[in-house]
Amino acid sequence: MTSLLVIIVLVLLAVALWQLTKIFDLTQVGSSSDDSQVASDNDNNVQGYIMFGFLAFIYIFTIYGLLKWGNLALHTPASEHGSLVDSLMNITWVLIFTVQIITQGLLYWFSFKYKGNKDKKALFFADSNKLEAIWSIIPSVVLAVLILYGLYAWNNIMFVDKDEDVIEIELYAQQFKWTARYAGQDNVLGKANVRLIEGINTLGVDMSDPNAQDDIIVSELHIPKGKKVHFKMRSQDVLHSAYMPHFRAQMNCVPGMVTEFAFIPTYTTAEYRELPFMVEKIANINKIRAVKSAELVAQGGTALDPYTFDYLLLCNKICGASHYNMQMKIVVDSPAEYKKWLSEKTTLSQDIKAAAAAEKTAEGAESTKDSTSAVNDTVKAVIDTVKAVVAKVAMK
Numbered sequence: 001m002t003s004l005l006v007i008i009v010l011v012l013l014a015v016a017l018w019q020l021t022k023i024f025d026l027t028q029v030g031s032s033s034d035d036s037q038v039a040s041d042n043d044n045n046v047q048g049y050i051m052f053g054f055l056a057f058i059y060i061f062t063i064y065g066l067l068k069w070g071n072l073a074l075h076t077p078a079s080e081h082g083s084l085v086d087s088l089m090n091i092t093w094v095l096i097f098t099v100q101i102i103t104q105g106l107l108y109w110f111s112f113k114y115k116g117n118k119d120k121k122a123l124f125f126a127d128s129n130k131l132e133a134i135w136s137i138i139p140s141v142v143l144a145v146l147i148l149y150g151l152y153a154w155n156n157i158m159f160v161d162k163d164e165d166v167i168e169i170e171l172y173a174q175q176f177k178w179t180a181r182y183a184g185q186d187n188v189l190g191k192a193n194v195r196l197i198e199g200i201n202t203l204g205v206d207m208s209d210p211n212a213q214d215d216i217i218v219s220e221l222h223i224p225k226g227k228k229v230h231f232k233m234r235s236q237d238v239l240h241s242a243y244m245p246h247f248r249a250q251m252n253c254v255p256g257m258v259t260e261f262a263f264i265p266t267y268t269t270a271e272y273r274e275l276p277f278m279v280e281k282i283a284n285i286n287k288i289r290a291v292k293s294a295e296l297v298a299q300g301g302t303a304l305d306p307y308t309f310d311y312l313l314l315c316n317k318i319c320g321a322s323h324y325n326m327q328m329k330i331v332v333d334s335p336a337e338y339k340k341w342l343s344e345k346t347t348l349s350q351d352i353k354a355a356a357a358a359e360k361t362a363e364g365a366e367s368t369k370d371s372t373s374a375v376n377d378t379v380k381a382v383i384d385t386v387k388a389v390v391a392k393v394a395m396k
């Protein structure tokens, strides 16, 4: 509401300024020697130089931006296909930058060179087939090469051999959290449907499906280094997007359908933390945190925890109010650590049985409590009656 009011005030201010300049112009009529509405050579010259100034601003800001914020871009990829995505991205960047620098320069140079001049007459130029051919064919060829390379990369990344030994994991998206389901011993995910969501079975896994019996549900994703992980994504409510930037992986999670993505992690979390660029990044973040912590402590607050790097699964579709916080930690383990971690997890069917047993015990305790209190009440009544009788006898 406040922002709407601010916008209205700004619009009204702009209208008032515009009206004021109009009134000012009207007061100047007749007082100036040159009040013609047609641009003079001097006007054209000034405009030409201002355009050059703007061109310089574009170039300088581009270079400044690259130097200042270039290091914030994603660094070393942590998956096998990551370098393919990066090279596709880099080629596209180089092309875009080269074309942008040349065409912008030409655009402003032409505008300056052929600016309005009373002594010059515009040349009538209908068309040139040669020029048309040049500026149609060159971009078409460049774009075709880019698209073909992109398709080659996409097919390479998305191809999962049916016979390949992969780890099957389901990523389940809902507002506003991620849950992962491991396929268990049989490496086949049990069927699931949102209609089957009940109690602790929050993913709607079909417990009558034999493949679902050994499925494991976790809220922290562990994957082993060097092994292909095949993710199957589902969404409970709206469109989400599973985004794992360090692995150069992203796939939409669409309600009512299963989407997929597979990759091979190449660095364990511990190894990635030790990469020189990451060591420097962590040190930088902690330097900023230390300053902030000192400020907080001075104000009577608590200091911030030091930062350590973790891979993340983020949501990359604006899916609601807490979208920004929809994330899950990913840990890349060595194969042995991964095996150990997974072996310590209980299956969903075990969890459901344990929950049912716990509920039964709680019910039992509740009924025992009820009968105990009934007994207590009776005993109390008997004691009261005895006391009354004793009192009466004593009075006699």
Ligand SMILES: [Cu+2]
Pocket (backbone or CB within 6 Å): 173, 174, 175, 176, 239, 240, 241, 315, 316, 317, 318, 319, 323, 326
């Ligand atoms: Cu989301």
